[in-house]
Amino acid sequence: MASRSRKGGDNDSHITHVQIDGLAMMKIIKHCHQDASTPADDAQGVLLGLIMENKLEVTNCFPFPRSIDGVDDDRYQLDMMRLLRPVNVDYLSVGWYQSASSGNYISRQLLESQQQYQESIEESFVIIYDPVKTAAGALSLKAYRLTKQAMELVKDKGYFNFDMLRNLKVGHENMFQELKVVIRNSHLVNALLSELSEVFPETLNLEAMDLGTAPVLQRHLRSIMDCTDEMSQFHQFQKQTVKQQLEKTRYQQRRNVENAARKARGEPPLPDEDFNFKPIQPPRDLEPGVIVGGQMAIYCQQINNFCSQALAKLFLVDSLHQNSPQRPLGQ
């Protein structure tokens, strides 16, 4: 893996899209849905596959066990890969996947683990699968990798300070690079499917026609509100910092004036020691600035998408119900 060449560029990778096997995808979906019943933490697993020129092929995957005491995660991973090798499965890890309901996936943990992956395997990426959205009728599968700046940012353990953010010119909008996901089935599978479609009559997929907009929107709104609250905390911090800065400058000026006076009198100047201003602890490593911002952006985007879809659907229904009594929808 280490021998793979690396071409720089704006997107600092030659990988343009992710190709995922039907099997791997089904496994991810199965795992995520099984784990969705326990909301404690998200389902996670390892993606196995190959790198082919400018695409990443995911041919298989396996889940991480729920953290059980005494089981070493790394060990388990290695063991799994070693055992998969004899059965002729691609055993190279190309990334990992995680479930996330309604887009609440941007977190520090995600950043850190992705950074670790990308550190060791340059091309690795993370697939985010959203079971809630899928249940509503649209398969939601997204592949992300960190950008170069984000890598720099996360690599440094003292990251998320203002200077770094400024130097790297990183914001939530350019932390992730999204990759196109292509689902591919082998010919054998295609053949099987077409055979099956003859056996089973095609069922109507009506989930996509769900008109219940309110719950989804409500959920998103609530999440945004929570984010806003966190942002306000961040504000609070900023305000305090500015105040302290002001105070510091004022103090310094006074000291300067005094020192000048002392100089004029021929006395030694007062030491320029610290003015016992404690730096104010930023709230949780400035997460609000970057992570929460990114999270909010994702929510907004999702609402946008959702609304455009829902609106279309509603218009559709409206034309169908031309004669029915007036009644607002979505309540």
Added chain:
Amino acid sequence: MSRFFDAGSDSDSESTQSDEPERFQQPKLTAAAFAFSDDEEETKRVVRSAKEKRYEELKTYVRNIKNFRKNRDIGSLLTNFEDLWKAFTKAQTVIQKEESGQVPRFYVRCMAEGEDFINSVWEDRNARKNLSKVQSKSLATLRQKLRKYNREEKMAAEIAKFRENPDLPDSDEEEKRAEDSDDSDSEDDGASDAEVAPSTGTSKEPSRSREMSKTKDESDSDSDDIDWGSDSDESDYSDDDQDQYPSMRDYFLKNAARGKKGNDRREMIELLHELLTIAEQHNMTPGMIVKIKFGLTAAIFDYNLAIRYAMKPDLWEKVNQRVEDLLDQLLTTPDVIVGENILEENESLEEPPYRVRGCILSVVERLDDEFVKILKNCDAHSNEYFESTGMVRLIDKAVQLLESRLPKADDAVVELCTTPHEMCRGYLKQVEHIYYKVDKRIFQQAEGEVPADEPTSEQEVDRRCKYIYSNDSTAVLRTRAILYHIYHHALHDHWYEARDLMLMSHLQTNIQNADPVTKIHYNRMMVQLGLCAFRNSQIREAHNALLDIQSSPRVKELLAQGSSQRRDDLTQEQEELNKLREMPYHMHINLELLECVYLVSAMLIEVPYMAAHEFDARRRLISKSFHYQLRNSALKYDLLGPPELMREHVVAASKAMRRGDWRACRDFVIDKTMNAKVWDRFYNGDQPRADKVRAMLTRKIQEETLRTYLFTYSNVYDSVSMVTMSELFELSVGDVHSIVSKMIINAELMASLDEPSQTVVMHRTEPSRLQSMALQLADKLANFVENNERLLEMKQGRDMYYGRGGGGRGFGDRPPFPRGDRVGGGQGGYGRGGGGGGAWGNRRDNRGPPRDQRGPRR
């Protein structure tokens, strides 16, 4: 009898001297009678040698002290002084006998010089510095001790006398003393008489040593009395007559010595008992007897020194009898005037009208206090704990007495009659014993079962309180009277009277400044008022009255019904004080009942409110503790079983109400356990009346659940039939109509009534959940943006002002969240949305549905 008093000019010493031979002739009786007897007899037997021995001892010490003084050996000086004091106390008896209490001059000289010496050493700082550590330490101790010793009255007097002419030689003091002894003694006694007379209870002047000497003296004469009392044969009679005078005197002296150390309290009681028998046997004047009885009760009260401990019940019983006796006598003999304001000199004990100093009210009050303490001390569930009616009877008698002495129009000497203040105190005491008791007749009277003119406790309380209102000059008594009065009203469901009295008194404005006991009574009154309001279906009032008490975790302490938990912030003293203030068990208010009533009223108010303001970001909590209970039950258990505790019942009921299920709610609030725990306790378990409360409660639950139902589910209805609702909630259509109308008038429900079809037509102008959330979000974002801009201004302002470019930490030159393409949609949209939201919010009351602005189009 008056001849005893004529003989008053005789000196004490003479009489005792005359007694002395007699006393030695009957040694048998002294055996068990007093504590000092052994010692005394011994000293008597070896009288001369003992004197010499003691004096010898004292003198050696004095000599030693002189020597050490010269050597400046402070350590030895200290030990010597201590020994000397010990020796002196031992020698007291001898000195007493020999010199009749006069302290030997050499001793006084030693003390005075010692003090001078110590002071001089103390003053001399240089010398003090040179002393060793041990030395300087003992110097300090000695200085302190000596000072203390010399400052005692007796010594101080002696030293002062000594200092007047310090040069008299010690050697001839003995002779001098011998000459002096007689008249100095009589002088002394005269002084003591003068001293004792004006202030019986308060005089604290007599020094300890003198007091001791007196005690000694008395115990001697005491023995005579006892002896005399036990074998009261006729032959002794003449002798006794003479003896009685000193015993009377002793009484006064005793009284003067009251409350001081070294005074045998038990002995005192014995003595007074004896005196009483004597007095009665000799048909002394009622004045005299009353005086002695006063003394006797006081003595028994004094027997128990520590205030915080209760008297022994048998002892109390004894005082109780005594006081009753005294009261009876006072009632039967109207020519005895008792008063606090009669000075000791003005007492006339021998001829009518008798005047005796003493306050019967104080005695009764004290007795009552002791009674309460006894009650608090014993187990409330045992058989001992019964409320004796004796106390009430006693108080009634005392008040009767006071009433009989009320000033009449033709009375010339007003100051000897009962003052209004005393009367108020008496009445208050009476009320104190009535106010917390439920008088069933009052209820029956209200229902017409008992004729209206039958006297009830209410009239009694009323009459007395009104007297206090009009006659009391101190605010304290009046405040208490009002509190009791309100309590009594509230107890008997006279809600409006109680409330009006409460409001008129303006108690709540200045109760902060009251003393703790009054505050406790205020709390009790408030609580009782709340309960009364609840029974009278004034739920909101009940909630308000109980809110303050229930929102603190220290309900028990506030009502003085024991401390809720150990509190570390209290000192020992405060804790004891709290203990003292506690109410006896029979006056307790049931705390569970209290809490339940509070929670149920909170539920009836809060649940509809919660339903109405579900999405309101700024909704406030009406009752914090109710919310606490709700949250608690949700957090504590993963699985909710059927409720067991009272609180769980209320929580379960609230949830049922929230769902709009009034039957379940009722069944939770009123079921077997709750009945046993709470509802049956109303009216002391008077079932028919408690049932009325239950019926009221059911009705309230129906109403409030209907309201909750309408709030919660109005958005799923286009219209609701009132008939259906009345069936659903088992209310009459008229009631439903009135409730719905009220909600519409208060703008709580956006609907209108359609009379012909008996339906409520919803206007659907309430924002949907989504809409209200969007509004909230808009609010939040507006705030956020505003803050952000202010922050930016601050930074830029700073930068401009100080002329420092880019001084910030990187946010100055770049807005933290660029309005880029992705976020732009959201943020740009906000401006319109916010504006629309505001306009929309204003139009809330309009009936036209401004639906177009928000939410998806159909």
